[in-house]
Amino acid sequence: MASGQLSRAGALACTGCRHACHVMLYCDTKTQLFGRLPIRHIILMQMRFDGLLGFPGGYVNPSEETLEAGLSRELLEELGVALPILVEDHVDCCHAPASSPYSSSRLITHFYVKKMEEEQIREMERTAASTATDHGQEVLGMVRVPLYTMKGGGGLAPFLSHSFIGNARSKLVDSLLRLDLVAPEELHTALAHSLKLHA
Ligand code: GTP
Ligand code: MN
Ligand code: MN
Ligand code: MN
Ligand code: MN
Ligand code: MN
Known part of the structure; x- marks a missing residue:
C-alpha cells in the first residue's frame, strides 16, 4: 500500500468519517473505430450534474449498509442495474482533501475496479439512459474513455484535459497503467499533451 493510503478496515474504523464509493x-x-482503430477496452465514466467527469457511485453510510452494498445501490440509481460488488473489487481508499478548513466531517473515498463482459457493459449503457432513476438529473450521461491516440493528437489526451471530480482523473490514469489498458509510453505522451491542452 502506498504511503498516505488507508486500508479498507482502517477506513471503516474512522469514527466521524463519511464514505463515498466509486467504481x-x-x-x-x-x-474498431472507423473500422481500423482498435478501441481495445470500454471504460465507463459519467458526465455529472456539476459538469465534471467521474466514476459511477456515491455516498455510502456504513452504519446502514456495507460499502459494497451501498455502491451496488448507487449503481442501481445511476446505471439502472443492481450489479453485485465484492470486497475483492476494492482497490484502495484515501482521505479526500478537506473542502473547507472549517468542515468537521472528513470524507474517505473508496475506489473499486470491476471487469465485465462487453455485453454487460453495453446493456448498462442502455439502462443508464432509459430506466436509471438518476438519468438526466444527477447523471447527465455515461461516457466511454477513448484510449487511443489519433494522428492529429485526438483521443486520450483531450479526454484527460477535461475537468474531473475529486481524484477521478488520477484513479483513471493509475488504473490504465496498473491494468495495462494503455501502453506506458503512450499514456505518458497523452498525459503531457493533456496538460498543454489544459493550459
Ligand atoms: P448524492 O445522491 O447527490 O448525494 O450523490 P452521490 O451519492 O451519487 O455522490 P457522488 O457520486 O457525488 O460522490 C460523493 C462525493 O465523492 C463527491 O462529492 C466527491 O467529493 C466524491 N466523488 C465523486 N465522484 C468521484 C470519483 O469518481 N472519484 C472520487 N475519488 N471521488 C468522487
Ligand atoms: Mn484488450
Ligand atoms: Mn448517486
Ligand atoms: Mn454519484
Ligand atoms: Mn447518493
Ligand atoms: Mn442521489
Whole structure:
C-alpha cells in the first residue's frame, strides 16, 4: 500500500468519517473505430450534474449498509442495474482533501475496479439512459474513455484535459497503467499533451 493510503478496515474504523464509493467498470472489445482503430477496452465514466467527469457511485453510510452494498445501490440509481460488488473489487481508499478548513466531517473515498463482459457493459449503457432513476438529473450521461491516440493528437489526451471530480482523473490514469489498458509510453505522451491542452 502506498504511503498516505488507508486500508479498507482502517477506513471503516474512522469514527466521524463519511464514505463515498466509486467504481471503474470496464471490458475488453474487438470493436474498431472507423473500422481500423482498435478501441481495445470500454471504460465507463459519467458526465455529472456539476459538469465534471467521474466514476459511477456515491455516498455510502456504513452504519446502514456495507460499502459494497451501498455502491451496488448507487449503481442501481445511476446505471439502472443492481450489479453485485465484492470486497475483492476494492482497490484502495484515501482521505479526500478537506473542502473547507472549517468542515468537521472528513470524507474517505473508496475506489473499486470491476471487469465485465462487453455485453454487460453495453446493456448498462442502455439502462443508464432509459430506466436509471438518476438519468438526466444527477447523471447527465455515461461516457466511454477513448484510449487511443489519433494522428492529429485526438483521443486520450483531450479526454484527460477535461475537468474531473475529486481524484477521478488520477484513479483513471493509475488504473490504465496498473491494468495495462494503455501502453506506458503512450499514456505518458497523452498525459503531457493533456496538460498543454489544459493550459
Ligand atoms: P448524492 O445522491 O447527490 O448525494 O450523490 P452521490 O451519492 O451519487 O455522490 P457522488 O457520486 O457525488 O460522490 C460523493 C462525493 O465523492 C463527491 O462529492 C466527491 O467529493 C466524491 N466523488 C465523486 N465522484 C468521484 C470519483 O469518481 N472519484 C472520487 N475519488 N471521488 C468522487
Ligand atoms: Mn484488450
Ligand atoms: Mn448517486
Ligand atoms: Mn454519484
Ligand atoms: Mn447518493
Ligand atoms: Mn442521489
